[in-house]
Amino acid sequence: MSMKDPATESERVRKQAYRRLRAKRDFFRFLLVWAAVSAIVIAVWALATPNTFFWPLFPIGGMGIAAMFMAIDAFGPGTVITESAIDAEVQRMNRRGGA
Secondary structure, three states: OOOOOHHHHHHHHHHHHHHHHHHHHHHHHHHHHHHHHHHHHHHHHHHHOOOOOOOOHHHHHHHHHHHHHHHHHHHOOOOOOOHHHHHHHHHHHHHHOOO
8 A cells, every 4th residue: 555645646636637627628619619610511512512422421420529539538437547546556566576
């Protein structure tokens, strides 16, 4: 077991919270960009080639996939590495003979 300074632990949690908030902010900004790009490519399609294949499907779909991954990063379970997880990994490594 490792003994962690409460101030250091508090700083670590604060940094993780900051990263999580930044990911949420970036996700919502990306949604606005996605909406704007979608409107532009649909307008280009409608004005230039309205009776052809709906090609805006590709940029809109690609950005949708990116939005899905950004949402998972921002709102998903997260990848917080706890002290207990670190201690457990160190013990496993020691049982196997080191790194």
